[in-house]
Amino acid sequence: MKHQFINQDSKDDIINLFTSVFSDSEGKEEGLLIGKLTSELSSKIDNHNITCLGTYVNKNLVGSIFFTRLIFKEDISVYMLAPVAVSTQHQSQGIGKSLINHGIKCLKSQSVSVLVTYGDPAYYCKTGFTPLAIDIIQAPLKPSMPEGWLGQSLTDDPIPTL
Numbered sequence: 001m002k003h004q005f006i007n008q009d010s011k012d013d014i015i016n017l018f019t020s021v022f023s024d025s026e027g028k029e030e031g032l033l034i035g036k037l038t039s040e041l042s043s044k045i046d047n048h049n050i051t052c053l054g055t056y057v058n059k060n061l062v063g064s065i066f067f068t069r070l071i072f073k074e075d076i077s078v079y080m081l082a083p084v085a086v087s088t089q090h091q092s093q094g095i096g097k098s099l100i101n102h103g104i105k106c107l108k109s110q111s112v113s114v115l116v117t118y119g120d121p122a123y124y125c126k127t128g129f130t131p132l133a134i135d136i137i138q139a140p141l142k143p144s145m146p147e148g149w150l151g152q153s154l155t156d157d158p159i160p161t162l
Helices: 008-026 028-042 095-109 121-127
Strands: 002-005 050-057 060-070 078-086 114-118 149-153
Touching: 002 095, 008 028, 008 050, 008 060, 008 078, 028 050, 028 060, 028 078, 050 095, 060 095, 078 095, 095 121, 121 149
Parallel strands: 078 114
Antiparallel strands: 002 050, 050 060, 060 078, 114 149
16 A cells, blocks of 8 residues: 555546545445546645545555645635545555545645544544534535534644634
């Protein structure tokens, strides 16, 4: 298993991975929607505002994750982790957790202060996320389940109100 940064040249592999994973788990319509989202994100990878990491097994992309920079009035570096996918055949092997932890390490090395995501607290809390009140950092869109809005400080400081 090898984690590495992915550039726009791998756009088709990224789209295929996310479309397949989300079609398998959430249905074809959701798969196509997430495929479209990852197409848009992939075409904007610049490793500053949008970063994509991938996990490869035998030179095949089996997992991928996006980190998108969020802009606030305050001078603070905040990124959002979303979406993340691991191929259906490679799930429950620790690849997703390992990929998230690798991404966190990369963001820390770039002096990122805060990382947020929206998802299953039972899963993301295994990688250091904690529930985040919407009044601390407002979500880009209104969450359908507020308990899924999660964050973590990547410094020794607590997450500030933004």
